[in-house]
Amino acid sequence: MTQEQMKSSRWKRWLLYVAAAFVLLALLIAWLNVRGEAPVEVGPQTAVAATPAQIERGAYLARAGNCMGCHSTAGSPEFAGGRGVDTPFGTVFAPNITPDPKTGIGNWSSSEFWRAMHHGRSKDGHLLYPAFPYPSYTNVTREDSDALYAYLRSVKAMEQANKAHALPFPYNTQAALAAWRAMFFRAGSLEPEPQKSAEWNRGRYLVDALAHCAACHSSRNFLGATSLNANFAGGLMPDEAWYAPSLADPKEAGFQKWSRQDAAKLLKDGLTSHAGVTGPMAEVVFSSTQYLSQQDLNAMVEYLAAIPVRETENKDVARGSSDVLARGGKLYERHCASCHGDKGQGVPSMYPPLAGNRAVLLDSPNNLVQIIRMGGFLPSTSGNPQPFGMPPFQQVLSSEDVAAVATYVRQSWGNSAPAVSVFAVHRVK
Amino acid sequence: MRLLVYFRTAAAALLFSAGPLSCWSQAAPAQPPAATPQNTMAQRMQACVVCHGREGRATDQGYFPRIAGKPAAYLYNQLQNFRSGLRRYEAMNHLVQHMSDDYLRDIAKYFAELDLPYPPAQVTKLTPEENRTAENLVLRGAPDRGIPACVSCHGQQMAGMLPAMPGLLTLPSDYLAAQMGAWRTGKRKAKAPDCMADVAKRLAPEEVSVVAKWLSAQTLPTGVKPAPPSGQPLPIRCGSGEQ
Numbered sequence: 141m142t143q144e145q146m147k148s149s150r151w152k153r154w155l156l157y158v159a160a161a162f163v164l165l166a167l168l169i170a171w172l173n174v175r176g177e178a179p180v181e182v183g184p185q186t187a188v189a190a191t192p193a194q195i196e197r198g199a200y201l202a203r204a205g206n207c208m209g210c211h212s213t214a215g216s217p218e219f220a221g222g223r224g225v226d227t228p229f230g231t232v233f234a235p236n237i238t239p240d241p242k243t244g245i246g247n248w249s250s251s252e253f254w255r256a257m258h259h260g261r262s263k264d265g266h267l268l269y270p271a272f273p274y275p276s277y278t279n280v281t282r283e284d285s286d287a288l289y290a291y292l293r294s295v296k297a298m299e300q301a302n303k304a305h306a307l308p309f310p311y312n313t314q315a316a317l318a319a320w321r322a323m324f325f326r327a328g329s330l331e332p333e334p335q336k337s338a339e340w341n342r343g344r345y346l347v348d349a350l351a352h353c354a355a356c357h358s359s360r361n362f363l364g365a366t367s368l369n370a371n372f373a374g375g376l377m378p379d380e381a382w383y384a385p386s387l388a389d390p391k392e393a394g395f396q397k398w399s400r401q402d403a404a405k406l407l408k409d410g411l412t413s414h415a416g417v418t419g420p421m422a423e424v425v426f427s428s429t430q431y432l433s434q435q436d437l438n439a440m441v442e443y444l445a446a447i448p449v450r451e452t453e454n455k456d457v458a459r460g461s462s463d464v465l466a467r468g469g470k471l472y473e474r475h476c477a478s479c480h481g482d483k484g485q486g487v488p489s490m491y492p493p494l495a496g497n498r499a500v501l502l503d504s505p506n507n508l509v510q511i512i513r514m515g516g517f518l519p520s521t522s523g524n525p526q527p528f529g530m531p532p533f534q535q536v537l538s539s540e541d542v543a544a545v546a547t548y549v550r551q552s553w554g555n556s557a558p559a560v561s562v563f564a565v566h567r568v569k
Numbered sequence: 570m571r572l573l574v575y576f577r578t579a580a581a582a583l584l585f586s587a588g589p590l591s592c593w594s595q596a597a598p599a600q601p602p603a604a605t606p607q608n609t610m611a612q613r614m615q616a617c618v619v620c621h622g623r624e625g626r627a628t629d630q631g632y633f634p635r636i637a638g639k640p641a642a643y644l645y646n647q648l649q650n651f652r653s654g655l656r657r658y659e660a661m662n663h664l665v666q667h668m669s670d671d672y673l674r675d676i677a678k679y680f681a682e683l684d685l686p687y688p689p690a691q692v693t694k695l696t697p698e699e700n701r702t703a704e705n706l707v708l709r710g711a712p713d714r715g716i717p718a719c720v721s722c723h724g725q726q727m728a729g730m731l732p733a734m735p736g737l738l739t740l741p742s743d744y745l746a747a748q749m750g751a752w753r754t755g756k757r758k759a760k761a762p763d764c765m766a767d768v769a770k771r772l773a774p775e776e777v778s779v780v781a782k783w784l785s786a787q788t789l790p791t792g793v794k795p796a797p798p799s800g801q802p803l804p805i806r807c808g809s810g811e812q
Binding site: 213214215422423425426478479487490491514515516517518519520525526527528529530531532533534535536 | 605606608610612613615616617618619620652653654655660663664665666667668669671672675
């Protein structure tokens with residue numbers, strides 16, 4: 141054998157090894173994507189007739205899981221899909237889940253529905269994007285999944301074609317999704333922890349499975365996965381417009397130092413005497429938690445209040461310049477003081493105090509800037525049918541004004557949070 | 570022709586209102602009605618008056634229409650359309666998104682019952698030819714093209730007609746023209762059958778422009794309310810009017 145030939149055969153051998161490694165990796169990824177799956181029964185014909193009680197239960201669970209939050213678009217029929225979830229990787233559109241056989245899930249069996257909930261795979265086997273929060277829904281029990289299925293089969297069938305996701309390469313490939321799932325997704329279930337109360341266990345099931353709170357209230361890594369260690373540590377919402385505050389930090393949205401009654405009231409009514417829900421959480425209360433039973437709300441609070449406290453360290457706060465604070469003070473007096481009070485004290489049950497307000501003091505200025513710019517009303521609920529609201533000040537305030545007044549309220553009346561720059565205001569989508 | 574006579578008198582009155590007009594358009598930001606916020610509907614609606622003012626005013630940020638005194642059913646339809654996204658304006662879509670039907674009805678009723686003087690008309694220059702075109706369309710329509718007279722739905726005084734037709738006077742011409750343009754392009758929609766979309770598409774763009782200017786140049790006397798229902802079927806099928 142010549143030296144040339146030997147070199148070439150060594151190369152060939154290496155290529156073979158590399159190819160074999162790729163095949164093995166692909167097989168591993170494929171296996172990781174389907175492991176633990178039971179074979180599905182196909183077609184709706186295998187569905188057992190649903191009882192009215194099961195359908196009613198499914199309707200309640202759909203509220204608890206806020207399915208309509210994504211699968212219904214304002215102005216369109218319920219559950220016909222169409223709402224886009226903006227993520228840093230592109231927009232994922234929620235599909236039609238009405239019983240329409242052509243465009244909805246009319247041909248799905250309950251076991252195919254369960255596979256979507258538990259394993260994140262569609263009827264035809266393709267992998268689903270985790271914008272559908274199956275990393276949480278995987279914990280939903282088969283019994284509840286069947287109730288949801290029964291309920292969704294009872295809603296009005298609507299023929300409305302699904303919108304294609306707007307995702308660039310490589311995020312639009314099943315291979316990328318398979319690799320992501322191999323790394324970050326495990327089908328699972330919540331085994332009851334016997335040393336904890338039944339209420340705590342029920343709360344954990346509602347919070348971690350159905351209500352998928354972690355989908356927003358946990359930080360995400362650069363590939364968009366919620367890290368288990370950072371559970372409930374807070375993070376920017378997938379659309380990067382709002383910040384979902386930490387549930388582990390009493391200075392953010394943790395319930396650890398609240399009375400249980402107030403915490404449940406916030407989820408039920410969207411309002412307590414000193415706090416209210418705005419932004420995406422207003423939507424959660426409006427379409428989901430206000431419909432939950434007092435018992436379930438108490439259970440959620442029991443679990444949420446027991447999340448181990450992880451407080452952020454106090455950092456040195458960048459003070460706003462005296463010019464900015466003076467400008468902010470003038471704007472505050474003119475536009476804000478009549479409702480929030482000259483010392484940021486607010487009016488109980490009407491206008492929240494800004495002194496000591498957790499939303500004002502978050503490190504991320506996103507929510508404060510959004511609220512100043514867009515205003516908004518608290519959600520109408522049975523406990524607060526005619527909520528108070530705030531005007532959208534972007535109609536009268538420039539970005540410089542917003543930055544100044546945001547800085548002023550973050551640094552007055554004992555408040556101490558970093559100044560908000562004009563650049564930061566522009567960066568908030 | 571009572572309307573026409575009235576409009577001519579109003580046009581004369583306009584000459585004297587140029588002064589107050591500039592002052593009015595710079596109205597100070599709305600102040601809450603009481604020093605300490607009260608648990609009232611008026612206090613709740615302070616979130617609206619920053620843009621709409623007491624009578625509705627235009628700023629350089631857009632065109633904010635008057636809402637006070639408009640028929641409650643009209644306002645309710647608009648609030649619902651903003652909530653469902655049928656009508657698009659980001660600030661409005663955002664504000665009403667988490668409101669119940671009951672609250673939207675309360676809001677509509679509140680603003681419908683406000684009895685406030687109408688603002689002076691805008692000063693606009695129309696040629697006699699343009700005036701004729703506009704008056705013709707407003708008072709008689711163009712039956713050959715399926716365009717009903719504006720007054721046949723919006724009331725003989727154009728102050729609206731109960732239960733659900735809005736008044737069109739004292740609105741900025743830019744606002745009126747923008748709405749008609751939005752209807753032509755399908756950006757603004759109402760409940761089907763969407764009569765205003767049909768009308769807007771049948772009008773020529775130049776006609777929209779002169780009618781908008783003409784309407785904005787008219788004043789309403791104090792105390793004018795939306796007309797009672799005519800008892801006649803509307804000249805064109807209208808989802809918003811079929812309550």
